Amino acid sequence: MGKQGIGDKVQQIEAMELRLNQFNAARALALPDKKPMVLKLGDSLLLMETSGPESMYYNRVKGFGPSDLDKLDLILQEYESRDLIPCFDIPPGRMTVEVGTALHQKGFVCAEQLTFLEAGHGSPPTAPASSVEIKEVDEHLADDLLNSISRIMGGVPSEILERKKPYFILPHFRNYLAYIGNEIAGIGSLFIHEREGYLANDYTFPEYRGMGCQKALIARRLAEAAKLGLTSVYTDVRFGSASHENMRLLGFEQVFTTSFWIKA
Template identity: 30%
Template sequence: MQETNRLKSLAELAAEIEGSEIAYMLDRMAAIRDRPGNPEGIEIARVGQAAGFYSRTMPWATFNTVKGLRSGDADALAEFVDFYRSRERKPQFELVPGLADQGLMERLSGLGFGQTGFHTSMAMTAADALHAGPPADELEIRPLREDEFELYAAVHCRGTGLPDSGIAPVAANNRVLYDRPGWRFYVALWEDRPAGVAVSHMSEGTASLTFAATLPEYRGRGIQTALLRSRISDAFAAGCGLVVGQCAFGSQSHRNMERVGMRVGYVRASWTER
């Protein structure tokens, strides 16, 4: 009985983590969709409790993925596949351990999909937070101002390897989040120069660390760890009981998250069309 209760609590935690990821994606994509004329061609498909996200102009998996599938949702898969194929887009399906059963995977395989990767979701409570000393004297973390989204987008693009041609659309797609409840943007300054940015979203007592980037020339100075600590501290101060984030398993981001007290919630499977 004790082991059954433990497994149940792990499944409940997984559902809570994924629910936070779905909540911020729904709000983010809806805000971008509601820009005049819907310039990014955003659509959101809902089948049962699962959500499928699509963008006409942004072909990356982040913006064309299905989240929230559960054991017993095999019949919903064909609807999602038809939704994306009618738009000539190959989607990504995310399956969470303990929430997706063999039948779901067999149906995905029958539709021409296979597992092509993993991604890690991290989590922590206030009790998990590790004590930290002050950041380096050269470093300042502060909220991003409303008139700084060009700055934000420049760091976003150059920190992730996107070309500067992406600065204008990235600025526009994030500016619409500024006044929406739950969203917070941060900028890290090294000797008063922009060096990193980060974003979080809070909803129903859970905070998601949705994005962070550091300019290449400023890496290795503890900037991402400081941005993590700032967002986590603000989340707990705002009354959140859980903080979650995503990273590639074993990556520098993974190590940074463990450094501040976060632990692996689950490693989800990514399925794409063969």
């Protein structure tokens, strides 16, 4: 992490993750179209999206901590007035006994933890030798990608796929397909903002798991990030998961773990 303090790095990753959140809302394959709102109340950012009232991802309070304890009721009222259920996204620097007690008294519990990682700054790893072939998605492969996503989601109407297709071939949102033989085995994306990147949307179809798809996808995206001159590449995983282990083996370093508090 060089001379950059851990607090600065946490803020940098949180800002990048927020940009990804807003982009994901725009390209989401859902009806109605998502129209996220962001309100600032004290040091807290209130992310709200009325088409998915129970979504932990789109209805989050970011930045809440000791300085905003006196605003907790106001924050909850903003969500309640829109029939939304908030999730409090709290990194370790803001997690205190007082914060945990206040949330618990309002009926919130810590339900999940997410670890944010940064790629090492050495040479990009080489993909392990395998039968996996990685292709970057362009206008010719966009339909294959979207059909794969539709399959993962259990079916998406064709008119939505066609309308949202342009989002999946943008220069700042690069998508990749992993093939085993002639079959699509997995997908992954690289979101870019200025000189930073974020690995997201990793998925391997069940019948191809354990064959090196994600390691090949990660290596390819890190190589692309190096080629583009990106200064940092981030991702998030559930702590201790297979994805966490893959990232660790490919040189990613843990920066921080955030906790998600939801209404019990």
